[in-house]
Amino acid sequence: MKVRPLSVWSLCFGVLQAFAVPQMSAIAANANTPAERQIWMSVGERRFAVTLADNEAARAFAAQLPLTLDMPDLNGNEKHVKLPKALPANASRPGTIRNGDLMLWGTDTLVVFYLTFESPYSYTRLGRIEDPAALPQVLGRGQVRVTFAKE
Incomplete structure (x- = not known):
């Protein structure tokens, strides 16, 4: 042939x-390059880089920015606040929560963790705060005003 x-x-x-x-x-x-997935979290004069997770919830969170939120303390290890709009959730049980984890509880509660501990609860990962060592001192024990922004 x-x-x-x-x-x-x-x-x-x-x-x-x-x-x-x-x-x-x-x-x-x-x-989604790492630079496109980076946002900023500011507390007073301190500014922290946050690397967002590569998921639908994190993209929906970034679409709501900038946000300035008054976040009360819960359990002496986290700050939490109800978001203006619900996010798509895909929760799983992480087991160990780490200082610097940025998570979604349910569909509309943003949580910033400032201590490492074991947890039985399920969360959707939104991102990770870079260099979180100063978070316990910066966030303190009471309510704190936190700003999340793209720049």
Whole structure:
């Protein structure tokens, strides 16, 4: 059987498409670079970088920014507040909560954790506060005003 050049070209193009097109669509789907997933949390004069999780809830949270929230203390290890709009939740039980975790409880309660401890509760991960060592001192024990912004 004699193969015509057009058939060989079609075969090569089909193979190229099978491998190249999914890679290009994967690149487009992951256009969320770390810089695009970074937001800021400010408490008084202190500013903390926050790296958002790569999930629908974190993207919906970022879409609400900027937000200035008065966050009361709960249990001596977290600040919490009801958000103006509910977020899509995909909760799971993390077991260990870490200082610097930014989580969603239910669909509309934002939680900033400033101590590490074990928890039986389920949360949707929104992100992680970078360099959280100063959080216990900065957040303190009472209510605190926290601003979340993209810049």
